[in-house]
Amino acid sequence: MDLRINFNRLKEDILALSQFGRDPKEGISRPSFSKADFEARDWLKIRIKDAGLTLRQDGAGNIFGRLEGEGKTIMAGSHIDTVINGGIFDGSVGVLSALECLRRIKEEGLRLAKPLEVASFTDEEGNLVGDFLGSRAFVGLLERENLEKGMTKFGTPLLDILKGTEFTIDSILNAHRHSPEIEAFLELHIEQGTVLETENKTIGIVDCIAGKQYRWCYFLGEAGHAGTTPFELRHDAFLGLADFALKSTQHVATHHYGSKLTIGKVSVSPGAFTIIPARVDFSLDFRSTSKETLDNLEKYILELGEDIASTRGLKFNSLLMDKTDPVTPSSRINAIMKEECQKLGFSSMKLSSGAGHDAQIMASVAEMGMIFIPCVDGISHSPKEMIDWDDLEKGANLLLNVLIRLANLNYS
Amino acid sequence: MDLRINFNRLKEDILALSQFGRDPKEGISRPSFSKADFEARDWLKIRIKDAGLTLRQDGAGNIFGRLEGEGKTIMAGSHIDTVINGGIFDGSVGVLSALECLRRIKEEGLRLAKPLEVASFTDEEGNLVGDFLGSRAFVGLLERENLEKGMTKFGTPLLDILKGTEFTIDSILNAHRHSPEIEAFLELHIEQGTVLETENKTIGIVDCIAGKQYRWCYFLGEAGHAGTTPFELRHDAFLGLADFALKSTQHVATHHYGSKLTIGKVSVSPGAFTIIPARVDFSLDFRSTSKETLDNLEKYILELGEDIASTRGLKFNSLLMDKTDPVTPSSRINAIMKEECQKLGFSSMKLSSGAGHDAQIMASVAEMGMIFIPCVDGISHSPKEMIDWDDLEKGANLLLNVLIRLANLNYS
Structure with missing residues (x-):
């Protein structure tokens, strides 16, 4: 059996999500807990439910869709918040590819050895109070004082932003108490650099996050x-x-x-x-x-x-x-990634990530791996952010096959 | 006869004026057409009337006090507006020394050959719409378009600022039509540099404004x-x-x-x-x-x-x-200044002005001369702005004697 994602559906999802937070100036401005972000969250929750996954949200606003199984969870995801006047791929491709993988597994009726989850983490871009609020909350790496005194990039105290939401400092700090045990975390992301483009490779297997x-x-x-x-x-x-x-x-x-x-x-x-x-x-x-x-x-x-x-x-x-500190992904996962690239016939190379990612936070509680796909001219955090859609299709198919390997399912 | 200013009265005036626009942060914030400026203007008008001078205000808000005489006017003055968080001497010493000179001449009953005026020009500091609004209006060097499109340093259109006042774009543009003919303009000012302090001289005779x-x-x-x-x-x-x-x-x-x-x-x-x-x-x-x-x-x-x-x-x-362009003061006036310094026993030197002054605008319609007195450490545009009061007394006495020479009065 040769499972593949439904690429058109993934592309439609990315374009649908990109409608939330269109900035009148240019690009996408969708910081976490903005009006545009809450609209995007509602849309994502519906897509997760429509896929037949179990929807869960934690006290930090992290959103999960789960396929049940036994033991520790295999998770994949990223974030849907953006910088101000950002692009439509940074973060989104990781969340929506993971959603598409779980959706395909579900609709094919594959029997899973381990539970699988798609994750969308709050405020990866650090618009609110430092990078990775959501993933840090998930693993329990936040300090109360920083949140209570925290000022957003827009000059508002975090406390004031939270007042308009269902979340509180306490709910954020307690989020990790309800986190499932994670065995492995995978994140598909645009490279935000020019190495893959220059080397003419489709897949980057991250060997270090700076x-x-x-x-x-x-x-x-x-x-x-x-x-x-x-x-x-x-x-x-x-x-x-x-x-x-x-x-x-x-x-x-x-x-x-x-x-x-x-x-x-x-x-x-x-x-x-x-x-x-x-x-x-x-x-x-x-x-x-x-x-x-x-x-x-x-x-x-x-x-x-x-x-x-x-x-x-x-x-x-x-x-x-x-x-x-620099973070090193799991060598076991990277070996699996390389094997699956070979099976699928995708060109790949190792490279390091200069940007930070939720994956580096997740590495404190789980084996971690990151898949990079090229982005045009290395541009990100910009309305000019662009990809070759074929690369995304390949990246998402790699993610699907690596998830299935990690979930220890025999489906040959 | 040996006429001298009343130094205590001058000092009291300077300290009284310094009470308008005290900034809660530090120093004096008294931009033209602010509430503090209008309070200071009211105070100045009363001082001019109390001195027995004829009070006049033009359409640009320039304030004058006049001692009548025949022919072209001999004028001395400066400005009472300040930068934000400025000091109490920049501008003020020039206006209030000139006032003190005319007040002494008036109270001594000296008969004048020519009319004398003290002038206080609007917005020398350019908080509203470029430097020297008042003196430029006085000599007719403003353009309607710049005023109509003008934005203040505080991000407000000039037109909005004017709405709260008795002045209009038209009244400012027409101010020069009512200006008297000026023969000579004198301005006493703090040096805003360290040349006099370094050279240990009391009086600077400006030979060029940069x-x-x-x-x-x-x-x-x-x-x-x-x-x-x-x-x-x-x-x-x-x-x-x-x-x-x-x-x-x-x-x-x-x-x-x-x-x-x-x-x-x-x-x-x-x-x-x-x-x-x-x-x-x-x-x-x-x-x-x-x-x-x-x-x-x-x-x-x-x-x-x-x-x-x-x-x-x-x-x-x-x-x-x-x-x-650089402006050169009148060599006739500078020669008179040098002579009067010698008579009065004040040490003096020539020096150039790096800062701009209303005097350079007045030079387009009259002979012009500037007297500098030292300021401590060369500091100006700062709450730390300070002078040695003795230097001010000498500078004001020089101004008095030069004014009398220029007004062509025999009083020996």
């Missing part, structure tokens, strides 16, 4: 009149950042090839044409597949900030906001 | 995922600005010593931790006492922007927002 640090930093100088303060008396906080940005980027590009460093958010105060910047606050995001590199980069960043501050008469500060 | 360009520029790149986009595929708009900021600053400091360049306002889009900046908009302010240098800098800036854009795969754009 670790990262998020830091919120500032340089503090002194305001002054732009027309009268000579250069030698200036303490221009913005020039401190300019120096820092160029040096740190060059350092990573030169000494840690493959690692990344990004300054994405910048606020200059007081922020007037004629006033020398007194202060600049900025985000720092650096990532690597090597824990040693991350540790070295932390040290380097802090020293560079102090050096520049001391040279330019500024003060430097850097606050750690979030930190994850 | 010209400037204000530009609003951007680099346009491409957004991308901070974790997955390799450096060689990035088009990071913020790194373009970092490069531009360091190179342009170094160029001015190295090749045009004494000229200034400042990037004071920066906006990074989309502005998220994990997204490579697609666009950065920024202000550019460069100034010089040499028109040739300004022309060279304009050319350099535009070439540098294009070079960086081309190297980094970005697009560069630069829009001219405002431009003034």
Whole structure:
């Protein structure tokens, strides 16, 4: 027997989901717990029920569809929330491919050794209060204080956002108490990079998810009149950042090839044409597949900030906001993935993930594996996000066959 | 006869005016046409009337106090509006010293050859719609379109601000029709720099007011995922600005010593931790006492922007927002100032002004002269703005004696 997903149905699901949260500006803006997200959730719940799966929602708003079986659960999924002005594939392809796999298994009447679940995790994109709220809640990796004091990316306290929902800090913190035991977690995702495209491969088998640090930093100088303060008396906080940005980027590009460093958010105060910047606050995001590199980069960043501050008469500060170590997927699952690719005739390669995923959180409680499919020009988190639909069909068929292998079903 | 100002009265006036617009955060926030400004205006009008001067207000909200005489007017003044979180001396010392001078002349009953006026100009700081609204209105240098489309620094259309006042676009544009003919304009101001302090001189006789360009520029790149986009595929708009900021600053400091360049306002889009900046908009302010240098800098800036854009795969754009040429005060007035300093026993020196002043606008219709007094550490546009009061007393006495010389009165 040669089970395949119903590709047209999967494509229709992706296009249907993409109608929720269309931004009048461009792309999709569907942060978790927004109106558009709740509409998308209602749609997803109906699709899960229509598939004949058992619908479940936990206290963090994670949504599951279950096919019963014995023992620990084999789970596959991702997220349906998006960044602001994001694309239609990031996250969605993982949830809806998993749904399609379970739907096909159900409608074919295959007998399962182990239970299977599709999962859609809340706020993978971290619009509310740091990345992976849902998967962290699922595995019990959240702290009450962070939630109670948490501010969303839109400047609203998390508590205020929750008031309009059926969820509370307590329900989120307690979600993991009701989580089933998970044996394996699989996530299909767009690569968000250009490796598969460049290497002309259809399937990426992830061999490492990069670790990262998020830091919120500032340089503090002194305001002054732009027309009268000579250069030698200036303490221009913005020039401190300019120096820092160029040096740190060059350092990573030169000494840690493959690692990344990004300054994405910048606020200059007081922020007037004629006033020398007194202060600049900025985000720092650096990532690597090597824990040693991350540790070295932390040290380097802090020293560079102090050096520049001391040279330019500024003060430097850097606050750690979030930190994850690199995560390695299960070698057993990756071996199965490779075998199934060969059986199916799909070209595949190992590659690392620079982006974070719910899968890395799930790795703390289960064997984990990730399937990447190419995305055009590596673009994601953008309205321009695009895939070759054929690649998705192949990725979803791989997911289906790996799920069946893991659920230990003999169906030959 | 040896006429001197009443210093205690002047100091009391400055401290009284400083009570309007105290910012709960810090310093003085008294932009023109704010509630605090209207309260300060009412207070100033009473002080002018109490001094026995003829009060006049024009259609731009400029306030004048006049001592009658024959022929063209000798005027002295400055402004009472402030930047947000500014100090108590910038502008105020010029208006209130001029008031004190006319008050002393009036109370001594000196017979004048020419009319004298104290002037307080609206919105010198450009909070409403570009610098020098009041003095530009006085000399007829405003364009209707700029006012009608004008947005204030607070993001409100100028038209909305005017609705709450007795002023209109028409009254501002017509103000100059009622302006008296001006023979000479004098402005006493804090230096806003450290030259006098460094050289240990009490009086600065301004020999040039720097010209400037204000530009609003951007680099346009491409957004991308901070974790997955390799450096060689990035088009990071913020790194373009970092490069531009360091190179342009170094160029001015190295090749045009004494000229200034400042990037004071920066906006990074989309502005998220994990997204490579697609666009950065920024202000550019460069100034010089040499028109040739300004022309060279304009050319350099535009070439540098294009070079960086081309190297980094970005697009560069630069829009001219405002431009003034360097202005040279009257050599006749400066010679009189120097003579009066010698008579009064005040140390003095020539120096240029990096900041712009109403005086440079008045220079388009009259002989002009500026008196600088030191300010502590060169700090202005800041709650830390401070002076040595003795310096102010000397500066105001110089103003008094120069006014009398210019009004052609024999009082020996």
